[in-house]
Amino acid sequence: MSTAPFDERLADLLRVAATVFARKGYHATTMRDLARESGMSLAGMYHYVSSKEQLLYLIQRRCFGAVLEGATKVVAEESDPVERVRAFIHHHLTFFTANMNEMKVLSHEADSLSGDRAEEILALKRRYATLLQGLIVDAEGHHPHVAAYALFGMMNWIYTWYRPNGPVAPSELADVMGQLFLDGIRGETARTTATS
Amino acid sequence: MSTAPFDERLADLLRVAATVFARKGYHATTMRDLARESGMSLAGMYHYVSSKEQLLYLIQRRCFGAVLEGATKVVAEESDPVERVRAFIHHHLTFFTANMNEMKVLSHEADSLSGDRAEEILALKRRYATLLQGLIVDAEGHHPHVAAYALFGMMNWIYTWYRPNGPVAPSELADVMGQLFLDGIRGETARTTATS
Numbered sequence: 001m002s003t004a005p006f007d008e009r010l011a012d013l014l015r016v017a018a019t020v021f022a023r024k025g026y027h028a029t030t031m032r033d034l035a036r037e038s039g040m041s042l043a044g045m046y047h048y049v050s051s052k053e054q055l056l057y058l059i060q061r062r063c064f065g066a067v068l069e070g071a072t073k074v075v076a077e078e079s080d081p082v083e084r085v086r087a088f089i090h091h092h093l094t095f096f097t098a099n100m101n102e103m104k105v106l107s108h109e110a111d112s113l114s115g116d117r118a119e120e121i122l123a124l125k126r127r128y129a130t131l132l133q134g135l136i137v138d139a140e141g142h143h144p145h146v147a148a149y150a151l152f153g154m155m156n157w158i159y160t161w162y163r164p165n166g167p168v169a170p171s172e173l174a175d176v177m178g179q180l181f182l183d184g185i186r187g188e189t190a191r192t193t194a195t196s
Numbered sequence: 197m198s199t200a201p202f203d204e205r206l207a208d209l210l211r212v213a214a215t216v217f218a219r220k221g222y223h224a225t226t227m228r229d230l231a232r233e234s235g236m237s238l239a240g241m242y243h244y245v246s247s248k249e250q251l252l253y254l255i256q257r258r259c260f261g262a263v264l265e266g267a268t269k270v271v272a273e274e275s276d277p278v279e280r281v282r283a284f285i286h287h288h289l290t291f292f293t294a295n296m297n298e299m300k301v302l303s304h305e306a307d308s309l310s311g312d313r314a315e316e317i318l319a320l321k322r323r324y325a326t327l328l329q330g331l332i333v334d335a336e337g338h339h340p341h342v343a344a345y346a347l348f349g350m351m352n353w354i355y356t357w358y359r360p361n362g363p364v365a366p367s368e369l370a371d372v373m374g375q376l377f378l379d380g381i382r383g384e385t386a387r388t389t390a391t392s
Contacts, residue, residue, distance in 0.1 A: 025221065025223055027221055027223060027224045028223045028224075107356070108304055110356065142372075142375075142376075143372045143376075145364075146364060146369065146372045146373070146376075147372075147376060149353065149354070149357050149358070150350040150353075150372075150373055150376055151350075152353060153349045153350040153351070153352065153353025153354070153356075154346040154347075154349040154350045154353075155349070156349065156353060157345065157346075157348060157349025157350075157352060157353060158345070158349070160303070160306065160349075161345050162345070168341075168342060173342065176338075176339045176342045176343075176346075177342070177346055179338075179380075179383065180338075180339075180342075180343060180346055180377075180380035180381060180383070181376075181380060182380075182383075183379055183380045183381075183382075183383020184375075184376035184377060184378075184379045184380030184383070185376060185379075186379075187375065187376070187378075187379020187380070187383065
């Protein structure tokens with residue numbers, strides 16, 4: 001068996017698992033549920049992963065790894081600090097509006113991993129949050145710590161209300177949130193400049 | 197048995213149930229777990245509620261009812277449209293930083309009720325969201341629909357990272373988020389005014 005089909009079938013399995021976890025919840029889902037939904041046998045599934053927790057870990061690692069790598073890249077392509085923040089927001093929303101089930105699972109199952117797996121995911125999340133806080137500081141934004149988590153909340157909460165095929169396209173959502181956030185963190189600076 | 201002790205013991209039970217649901221998840225929690233944690237007998241618990249779902253419904257109704265009623269009141273006390281938005285934000289964050297377990301349960305178990313109970317809670321949530329959207333329109337904020345849900349995200353996401361007894365007090369959190377949001381939704385207006 002070549003490497004490529006293994007990776008592809010694992011990717012399919014992760015996608016199915018994220019869909020079922022998002023609908024039923026991680027704890028209520030059994031490996032048998034996942035076998036049925038993926039059309040694989042239980043034995044076939046255990047060829048790819050050793051446990052349900054490993055599936056959750058792989059979903060989280062894939063998402064946080066991809067979003068961190070992608071954000072680092074798009075941010076490096078901009079030289080203006082404000083445009084870097086905008087690029088970060090566009091990238092995050094483009095990624096997660098295409099991965100809404102994963103977004104819900106990442107939000108709800110943040111505490112469901114244990115041991116080394118939990119540590120590794122936490123480290124990825126910290127690097128991602130630190131990247132954003134640095135961008136906010138460079139853009140002369142106020143209160144970078146609260147602002148960074150306010151932005152993550154604004155963006156991640158979309159899994160509760162936003163429909164990617166609804167009236168607001170993902171790129172428009174990113175434009176509106178980007179402008180709202182940038183005006184927000186730079187508000188007092190803008191006013192001070194205007195009146196001085 | 198008088199009415200008051202019944203209400204008080206029910207309130208205690210709702211508080212314990214929210215704590216356990218927040219820690220273990222609603223679906224993984226049994227009535228037996230709740231009896232153990234509350235120090236009540238199973239029979240005693242069934243004197244107050246008919247099922248685990250009724251407990252979840254009562255937690256949601258109490259929170260959304262209280263936050264809607266309180267917000268309506270504080271908003272009515274302000275005449276300036278911008279100050280009304282600020283009052284809404286302060287009220288929401290004051291309420292939920294004192295009810296963090298409930299906030300997590302409300303976020304994670306939004307889809308766990310069914311039938312009339314689900315309808316009733318949805319109606320309360322819609323009234324609350326409509327109130328906020330009206331305030332944003334009155335304050336001449338842009339994109340009131342996206343802005344309202346961006347604000348709910350910013351505020352509700354705090355259950356994942358904020359500690360009420362940490363370095364940022366709830367009132368400071370409300371000040372920072374209030375200013376960020378108000379500068380954000382009124383940003384383009386402010387710039388247009390400054391340059392015209």
